Structures are given as C-alpha cells and as structure tokens.
Amino acid sequence: DAKTTQPPSMDCAEGRAANLPCNHSTISGNEYVYWYRQIHSQGPQYIIHGLKNNETNEMASLIITEDRKSSTLILPHATLRDTAVYYCIVRGRSNFGNEKLTFGTGTRLTIIP
C-alpha cells in the first residue's frame, strides 16, 4: 500500500478556506485517494475521493497533482464544526486480497473563531 504523509496539525480561521496537503509519492496507477475525517469519539466520516481528476462535492474539493504524488483537500468555508482529524488514505489491498483502508496519523485541523 502507498503510504501517505500529512502535517500533524493545522489551524484555520473560521470562514476561510482550509487547505490540507497530503503526499503519496508511492501511489500506484490504480489506487484511489480517499479523505476521511474523525471528530472526537466518533467514527470516521467519508469526505471525498479521486483517482486522477479533481473532484468536488458538497463538503469539499480534492485537487490531485498531475503526477498523482500529492493531493490537497479544500474546505472552502471552514466552520467550527470542521475541527477534526483529517485522514488522507490511499486504498490498497490486504494480504488476503480484500480491499482495505490503512489510516496514517492524519492532520488535526483546528478552526479558530
């Protein structure tokens, strides 16, 4: 599985765009990039995923570089409720052939009022 590298923490002012970077330089051609977030004491919440093209949904935008070695999650107008740990994950397969998600340490995003 491709490993990901994220900054351990970031702050963002409320109402501003939060840009969360992720490096996945060993990603293979058929692996997708997924973003999840985890608010304290809850299960991870799916945000967005992509392969090559940039993606946008009601929660966020995902920008993937042309070489696919890095990506950025953008929360366009951050609110206090966006304070969470954000995980960038490259989806691979387990030793037994089942797809799985391997979580790294993530980025703790704090939205400042």
Place this chain on the structure above:
Amino acid sequence: GAVVSQHPSRVICKSGTSVKIECRSLDFQATTMFWYRQFPKQSLMLMATSNEGSKATYEQGVEKDKFLINHASLTLSTLTVTSAHPEDSSFYICSARDVALIYNSPLHFGNGTRLTVT
C-alpha cells in the same frame, strides 16, 4: 446515504468477561466488513476483515481466538472480545462497503464502541 450502526456505543465490563459488539449496515448489504481498533491519541488500526459466510481474516498480531468475528448475514457482523483484560480497553470501529457499488466506492464507518475493562 449509507449508514453503519454499531451497538453498544459504550460498554464497561469486568476483567475476564466477554463482550459482543454488533455492526449493522442499515440500508445496504455488505459482504465484507472491517473491524478497527483505536487507542487514545492514536490512529485507527485494522484488526480484521469480516467476510459474510466465511472465516474472518486477521491482521498480523491480532489474536483470532481472542477477537471472535462472525458475519452471519449481509447486514450484520459481530466482534466478541473474549476474556477481556484492561489492555483491551479501546475504541472499536467497524466499516462496510455496499456490495452493489463498484470497487472504488467509499467505506462507511459506524460511530464506534468504547470498551472499558475494569
């Protein structure tokens, strides 16, 4: 959207007893469910993959006789922590993917079960 429900959300048990955690996909079917464990201030660690109608597959270092997994139907997987000890105290989270969707469709997670062993 896809909903995964876990029960109970919190459980306290005495050392040496067993605890069962349920994971249900409420509005979709899941041939595969995944069980994770999360210790305080750490990330999620995959414990095992639960396969409907067959044996679960465990990640390296996870004792299959201690963490019993049963996936008896397309909407229910259970994790039983047998002979629990205080070091088993953790946040257990399950996830599932809709079998009707394509490979790259996202996994959905339950809200976790906080187990405290006294």
